[in-house]
Amino acid sequence: MKYYELAILKSPLCNLTYQSEEDIQIGTKVLVKLARMKKLCDAVVIKEVEKPSFKCVNIETITDEYYDHMMLETSIFISKYYVCSIGEALSIYTAFDKSLEVEFEKKHFNCDIELSxxxxxxxxxxxxxxxxxxxxxxxxxxxxxxxxxxxxxxxxxxxxxxxxxxxxxxxxxxxxxxxxxxxxxxxxxxxxxxxxxxxxxxxxxxxxxxxxxxxxxxxxxxxxxxxxxxxxxxxxxxxxxxxxxxxxxxxxxxxxxxxxxxxxxxxxxxxxxxxxxxxxxxxxKQTFFKSKKFIDFDDSDANLSPKILNKINQTLKNEHQVIIFLPTRANFKYQICTSCGKSVECPFCSVSMSLHKNDLALKCHYCGYTQKIPEVCPSCNSGVIHNLRVGTAQIEEELNAAFPEKIIKRFDRDEIKTDTKLKAVLNDFNKNKIDILVGTQMLSKGHDYHNVKLAVVLGIDSVLNMNSYKAREKALSLLIQIAGRSGRKGEGEVIVQTKNQDFFEYYFQEADYKDFLDEELEFREDLYPPYVKMARIIFAHTNGLKVKDELDKYVKILKADENIEVVGFGQCAIFKIANRYRYEIIIRSTSVKSILQSLHGINSTMATIDMDTSH
Structure with missing residues (x-):
């Protein structure tokens, strides 16, 4: 009889020992019985071990599927560094049938790209x-x-x-x-x-x-x-x-x-x-096409100010295209009551519902809950609901009113749900069948639009004001990426709606992104990554008192650890998601070993660990 240590795929369980009369290669996928589970579970042979002192269960089935040495080694690293079981780490890999492996026949690829x-x-x-x-x-x-x-x-x-x-x-x-x-x-x-x-x-x-x-x-x-x-x-x-x-x-x-x-x-x-x-x-630094960038700023509170509408109009008159970026999809991010000042929240998550006018509904972007738009405020039963922080659907609506003759399309997750739709919209845009493309972050992702001469950036301040040490980096990077979509050939213009003109203007026009990185590194020294390691432990449960007790218990344990620093703890920014109450602890240390030791010491079914958190 042979004895093997197995990692149970997709399970947080530690490795378990099973027996088999057959010789099984390390990395082989097998099927085994687990207590209280009717269905057989997928597991992977990690190593052969000595006969244990306890009674072992038989391995039920040996499959042809297999995880190779590189997959096993990497999964062991993932389980240690990202604090999970080897079975959870291995689950990200795709197993393969050894019998399908063949010797590659020789192929040659002609790459006649001339590099500058x-x-x-x-x-x-x-x-x-x-x-x-x-x-x-x-x-x-x-x-x-x-x-x-x-x-x-x-x-x-x-x-x-x-x-x-x-x-x-x-x-x-x-x-x-x-x-x-x-x-x-x-x-x-x-x-x-x-x-x-x-x-x-x-x-x-x-x-x-x-x-x-x-x-x-x-x-x-x-x-x-x-x-x-x-x-x-x-x-x-x-x-x-x-x-x-x-x-x-x-x-x-x-x-x-x-x-x-x-x-x-x-x-x-x-x-x-x-x-x-x-x-x-x-x-x-050298670019292929001689392109000039002009940047302009607008600090108005209007969704689309006269200045922005005027710029869009000029661009369209010259038969060029426009892209408009916002961080928020839907019509509006927050629904606030004009009388009591409360927002319309999702009943299962402590977040504001987003207005989707076309569906005549409020939707929660966290758990998917949907309800019809209330006529009066659900909190005070008298106030009128006012919309705050505009989204892509609202901007699309306002553009349709301002430019009724033009073709305007949205490019966000509500609109682009399939690969086919994605290809169709990009195709139409590249063929100049769309005049204005309104979208979220998806717009900033490296597309080449050769006829775009104006990029409008709205809502960038909500990124800059995020509660994260990475806020400046994210906001500036996003602006540069979106600006890069305008004027790929010839002249391009960028108009940014912001109350932080000095910050964006300096790094966008006078300094280089490398200058920003050098300065940001100075600011982060001794406090934030890459100089220290940071991790976030999130505790979540449907019972709010239970999860608060669990948080308090681990705050005490972690504060007693001299090798790490507890930076902060308390309710998560979004306190409730899908009816689960959420608390967090943020820790840091200059020693990877110390932070990992303390994280591996957390033994709670309520806890999720986020190593190298950006919070």
Whole structure:
């Protein structure tokens, strides 16, 4: 009889020991019985162990599916660093059938992209450094450098991953990649069907597909001979997972590439402070198209001031297109009563409901609860509801009233729900069938719009005033990214609605983003990442008293730990989500070992741990 330690997939349980008469290879996926579970559970063989002192249960089924050495090693690291079980960490990977693995046949890719002297310098720098950052201005042609680097590895019969922050990047990038790599490239993200995903994995294993381009989960496919990982727009927040394990894919790609000797290119026009500080970088400033940027500011309180409407009108008259950015989707973010001043809150979450006029409803963007628009305030039963903080749908409505002859489209998650819709809207916009595109963050994600001559930025102050040490970095980065969508060829104009003109004007016009990063590093020293490690522990439960007791218990324990500092604790900014009351503790330390020790000491079913939090 043989004894094996198994990690139960998707389960927070520690590894368990089972027995089998057969020899089982480490990494094999098996099916086992768990107490009180009718259905068999998926588990992975982690190691063979000595016969334990207790009685073991048999492994029921040995499958053909398998997790390789790289997947196992990385999952063990994830479980330690992001504080979860090995089973939860392994669940992010896609297992594969060993029998489908074949020797790759030789393929050659003709990459006839001519690099400019500066791009060539960048390419050579990235090659010598193994893990490096391409700090490249918008329009400087970083994609050409990526493609050239990927082609080099593919011609050595290796595989490549190109990570992108949002699915909104894929249609345009797909065309560019297919031009060089033809059918050897596949696009991977959440909107790809199950059937298509299965087909892609088979082709990755048999060598038909050598390059995977897509969202963060692309990193976790079964690669046999990975040569390069490229993380485009590496500063983007969507690389951080908001479900357990709460890992940061960009940081994890740094770990994987160092550990397994793989080339890594991080790329951004506005790199994150941590990458700028930790990774050698090459600064690529020169842009392909001679483009001039004019920036103007507007501090009015109107949604669309006469100044903004006038600028839009001029641009449209000259037969150019306009993009308008807001941080908020729907019509309005807050519904406030004019009499009692209370907002209309979701009954299950302590957040304001958002107004969706087209659906004649108020919706909660956290739990999805929907109700009809109240005629009077539900709190005082007399006041009139007033709308605050405008959203994309409201701006679209006001633009339709101001420019009835023009085609105006929304580009946000309420409107763009499928990959097909996304491609259709971008296609129409690039063919000049849409005059104005109104959208949220999705708009800032690296699209090339050659006829856009005006970018309007509304609501940027709500980003700058966020309760986060990263607020300045996020706001400035966002403005630069959106401004980069205007005037890709020729002249472009940006108009920003803000009460903080001095901050944006200085860094946007007089200084360089590198100056901002240098100054921000000085400000963060001894207090915030990248100089210290920060973590957030969130306690959530339907019983408010129970969860408060749990918080108090751990505040006491953590305050007694001399190697870490409790920065703050109390109710979360959003106190209730989906009827669960939420409290948090934020801790920091200069020692990774100390912070991880204290986090691994938290043994509570109510707790979720967010390592490297941005709060």
């Amino acid at each position: 002297p500066k791009q060539q310098e960048a390419f050579d720098f990235l090659k010598t450094k193994k893990q490096a950052l391409l700090f490249a201005n918008t329009g400087s042609g970083k994609t050409e450098v990526y493609i050239k680097a990927i082609a080099q590895h593919l011609n050595e019969q290796k595989q490549a991953v190109l990570l992108m922050p949002e699915i909104s990047l894929t249609p345009q990038m797909q065309k560019r990649l297919e031009k060089v790599f033809d059918t050897s490239v596949a696009i991977w993200h959440s909107k790809v069907t199950k059937k298509k995903k299965k087909e892609i994995i088979q082709k990755v294993l048999n060598g038909e597909i050598r390059l995977i381009a897509g969202a963060r989960s692309s990193l976790f496919l079964p690669f046999k001979n990975l040569g390069i990982v490229v993380v485009d727009e590496e500063h983007d927040e969507s690389y951080k997972s908001d479900s357990k394990p709460r890992l940061q894919t960009k940081d994890l790609s740094l770990y994987i590439t160092k550990k397994f000797d793989i080339q890594l290119i991080l790329g951004s026009a506005t790199p994150s402070i941590s990458s700028f500080k930790k990774v050698p970088y090459y600064r690529l």
